[in-house]
Amino acid sequence: MPNFICKNTQSSLRVFIVIIGTIIGSLSAGLSAVHAADIAEAERHYFAGQYEAAELIAAAEVERGVWNERWPRLLIQCQLTTGKYAEALETYNAAIERFPTSLTLRMQGLEVLRQNNQLDLAADSNARILQLLQAAPTRFASHDNIIATGRYFAERGNDARQILKLFYDRVRDADPTFIEVYIATAELALQKSDFKVAAETLQQAQRVGTSDPRVAYLLARAWEPSDSEKAAEAISVALEQNPNHIPSLLFIAEHAIDREQYDLAESTVQEVLAINRYQQEALALLAVLAHLRGKYDIESLMRASALRTWKRNPQVDHLIGRKLSQKYRFEEGANxxxxxxxxxxxYSPARFQLAQDLLRLGHDDDGWEMAHQVAEEDEYNVVAHNLITLHDRLKNFRIMEAGDIHVRMDPHEAEIYGDSVLELLTEAQAVLCKKYDIEPTAPIVVEIFPEQKDFAIRTFGLPGGSGYLGVCFGRVITANSPASQGPRPSNWQSVLWHEFCHVVTLEKTKNRMPRWLSEGISVYEERQRDPSWGESMTPQYRAMLMDKNLTPVSQLSAAFLSPPSPIHLQFAYFESSLVIEFLVERHGQDALKQILSDLGDGLMINDALVRSVGSMDRLDSEFADYARQRAEAFAPEVDWSKEGLPETGSVDELQAWAEQHQDNYWALRGIAEACIVSEQYEQARTPLERLRDLGAVTAERGGPLEMLARVYRELGQSEEEHTTLEKIVELSSDALPALRRLMEMAAEQENWTQVANYAQQVLSINPLMPTGHEQMAMAAEYLDRPADTVRSLRALGSMVPVDPAAVDYRLARAFAAMDQTDRAKHHVLRAIEEAPRYRDAYRLLLQLTEKPSQPANSQPANSQPANSQPANHDELPAADPVKESL
Structure with missing residues (x-):
């Protein structure tokens, strides 16, 4: 965490210090508010959402003239909550005359004045608070007023760390049961995106015990970025405590918008407006819904309604824009x-959101400049701090361009496979833009990160997002490189093809498309490019397709935003791609393009579907039939039932059960797995071969095919192993273990064409794997392909090879074969510098010197390449002319 400093004037800082010293002294004197049973009862009514009851009790006590400022404060809070802003102003004006030393009341009054459009008076009152603090800080020494003082300085933009340390922490230490201090601390942490501090603080508040729904609500916001289940549980608790809790209802409405459950969002907003018809956030969300539905006149009307009581409230436009940006409408959000x-x-939240919007629109110069400004002015903003730290690392990235495609990569990775990235993206642009009749109107930026945390910070602002391989914002793509994905990374080519497809479809729809459609098209186009790419059928997917609760097309977006498990999320991608297959098969590619065009014109997805393919009910029904047919077509002769299957039985029990349930997938697989564990490979072979013959095999990791390949290898059945490995590679886009074994087998048989083919497939998965480049270089040398040899050896040389002299020597031979004598001399001299007793290198140098214009190759093209045996670095050269030539 950075070392924070106060951003206000020196005079404000002096006041700040004086106040702290005085208040700390007052705390030690043991000042505390008087707690009456009747005020506590009235507050319980308020916290339970019984606002009218709480208001009646508070109004009666205020009218009676009870000398306790908590009564007018509670009455004002009731009036503000229910939208009685004029009454709240009247109550406040009377109360502040009676309780002029209540800073808590004065802070509450700022909200009252603003909601009554008395903005000049609110500004004067804000300035008056500082004057009062400076003139007589000891008058504001109660716990409530100390918290109010911290909130005042937080609103002014003072140092958040100092506010925590000198105000909130002091109050908590003095009274650990004072709930308001936990709420104020959590609110400040959430403002700065420090979700960890917020969650820890609120968990402490829960241990104290409270019926205040703000604790559970704020905890939901703290968990929201990292744990949706815990967030949902917390918001449920808040609404149990107070079914009319407006912030919690707005939280539900926002999440319904995220899930494209617009009817639920609108009904929830109406619940809020039934409590307070002027509630600004609720009206702002109605503006968001109107925009998403293409009803722009209503959008303007709702925005105007939201600004009716506080005409210059920046939170209204910030909320509308933030929600639109979450729907990938970055241009509209930025506006x-x-x-x-x-x-x-x-207003810092708007400036930082604008910075992020600009970065996602590809306006890097303006976006980074604004992000730096926010970070400098608010050093406690965790997301801004993360972004700026990342920006410093991005400055070292290499930028490569091909037309309007701009790629940014780590220099080391760019050296190895940057050209391949550009080639693939150029192909994707040519194929997909033509197919969908679209041409991007601005450069497309692709950033590939070797560290997952950098990808997450660039994409989400915070570390996390480990399940994501790439994200497309429209014309900006961020992706994890294979280096960040462990020993079995996903195929980087399929990832970039997938993301570039998003560029095309988002451009065509002006970013107005539901997630299921966007993801479905991208996965579908992966398989069109290469059948092994994208999600494909598995036994688990088969069962989910057959489930009577299969998600209907009309509800598919929710399957992405609230999946019960990771497998359900992956299945959502697969099901969505099947919907695209269904639409194209039944209605044609033109119908799909028309749907995208209609979305770009502002139609809602269901309206666009109805216009092109018919009613939604019929679409849901017909697709469910289509999905079942696809599931039934997968290994139709297999018994897929699990009923009665022994869960923890022995091999004998499984075999006995299998005799009564022949060709049962789960029994055959269970028998094979148990036999492999006990290394009974011959016994495992039979059930695995049966599954293969029944067609019940996929490319899943650890599945029957991978088990069968292992069995054949253990049994020494090389031909069968080879055939099985080939099948795995045919079905899978990231079968690195199978490819490595195939390379090894092909090299043993000296089938260099196969070695080159397998090596190329390895590099399409992980171009940073030395084995792939080594095998490609070896094959290229045997096949007399010097250009391929150079490409692989250069990549290998950048990976800190075990024998750099041998790499340079082989590069020299390859360049010599290409008549590039100067480059050949350069590398052979590097080899000699690395290994001064390298005899073969001296001989090659002699040949290059004597015949500079010839393709000097010390061995015939079809002879054994130099790397087939360890290089002899220890023998001295035999001929003096070599020395003379140096």
Whole structure:
């Protein structure tokens, strides 16, 4: 965490210090508020959402003239909550005359004045608070007022760390049961995106015990970025405590918008408006819904309604823009942030959201400049700090261009496979733009990160997102490189093809498309490019397709946003791609393109589908039939039932059960797995071969095919092993173990064409694997392909090879074969510099010197290449002319 400093003037800082010293002294004197049973009862009504009951009790006590400022504060809070802003102003004006030393009341009054459009008066009152603190800080020494003081300085943009340390922590130490201090601390942490501190603080509050729904609500917000289940549980608790808790209802509405459950979102917003018809966030969300539905006149009306009571509230436009950006409408979102900044140029949330929007639109110069400004002015903003730290690393990335495709990569990785990235993206642009009749109107930026945390920070602002391989924002793609994915990375080519397809479809729809459609098309186009790419059928997917609860097409986006498990999320990709196959097969590619065009024109997805393919009910029904047919076509002769299957039985029990349930997939697989564990490979072979013959095999990791390949290898059945490995590679885009074994077998048989083919497939999965480049170089040398030899050896040389002299020597031979004598001399001299007693290198140098214009190759093209035996670095050269030539 950075070392934070106060951003206000020196005079404010002096006041700040004086106040802290005085208040700390007051705390030690043991000042505390008087807690009456009746005020506690009234507050319980409020916390339970019984606002009218709480208001009646508070109003009666205020009218009676009870000398306790908590009564008018509670009455004002009830009036603000229910939208009685004029009444709240009247209550406040009377109360502040009676309780002028209540800083808590004055802070509450700022909200009252703003909601009554008395903005000049609110500004004067804000300035008056600082004057009062400076003149008589000891008058504001209660716990409530200390918290209010911290909130005041937080609103002014003072150092968050100092506010925590000198205000909130002091109050908590003095009274660990004071709930308001936990809430204030959590609110400040959430403002700065420090979700960990917020969650820890609120968990402490829960241990104290409270019926205040704000604790559970704020905890839901703290868990939201990292654990959706815990967030849902927390918001459920908040609404159990208070079914009318407006922030929690708005939380539900926002998440319904995220899931494209727009009817649920609207009904939840209406619940809020039934409590407070002027509630600004609720009206702002109605503007969001109107925009997403293409009802732009209503959008403008809802925005105007939201600004009716506080006409320059920057939070309204910030909220609308933030939600639109979450729907990938970054251009529209950025425009709303600009509106918010017109109301308040210092409103940090809008400035930072605008910075992120600009970065996702590819406007890097403006985006990074604004992000730096936010980070400098608010050093406690965790997301801004992360982004700026990342930006420093990005400055070292190499930028490569091919037309309007701009790729940014780590220099080391760019050297190895940067050209291949450009080639693939250029092909994707040519194929997919033509297919969908679209041409991007601005450069496409692709950033590939060797570290997963950098990818996550660039993409999400925070570390995490480990399940993501790539993300497309429209014309900006971020992706994890194979280096960040462990020993079995996904095929980087399929990932980039998938993401570039998003560029095309988002461009065609102006970023107005549901996630299921976007992901479905991308996975579908992966398989069109290469049948082994993208999601494919598995036994588990088969069962899910057959399930009567299969997600209907009309609800597919929710399957991405709230999946019960990781496998359900992966299945959502697969099911969505089947929907695209179904649409293209039944209605043609033109119908799919028309759907995308209609979305770009502002139609909702269901309306676009109805226009092109018919009613949604019929589409849901017909696709369910199509999905079942696809499932039934997968290994149709197999018994897929699990009923009665022994869960923890021995091999004998499984075999006995299998005799009564012949060709049962789970029994045959279970028998094979148990036999392999006990190294009974011959016994494992029979059930695995039966599964293969029944067609019940896929490319799943650790599945029957991989088990069968292992069995054949253990049994020494090389031909059968080879055939099985080939099948795995045919079905899988990332079968690295199978490819490595195939390379090894092909090299043993000196089938260099196969070695080259397998090596190329290895490099399409992980171009950073030395084995792939070594095998490709060896095959290229035997096949007399010097250009391929150079490409692989250069990559190998950048990976800190065990024998760099041998790599340079082989490069010299390859360049010599290409008549590039100067380059050949350069590398042979590097080899000699590395290994001064390298006899073969001296001989090659002699040949290059004597015949500079000839393709000097010390061995015939079809002879054994130099790398087939360890290089002899220890023998001295036999001929003096070599020395003379040096």
């Amino acid at each position: 709303y942030q600009r509106r918010a900044l017109e109301f308040d140029p210092n």
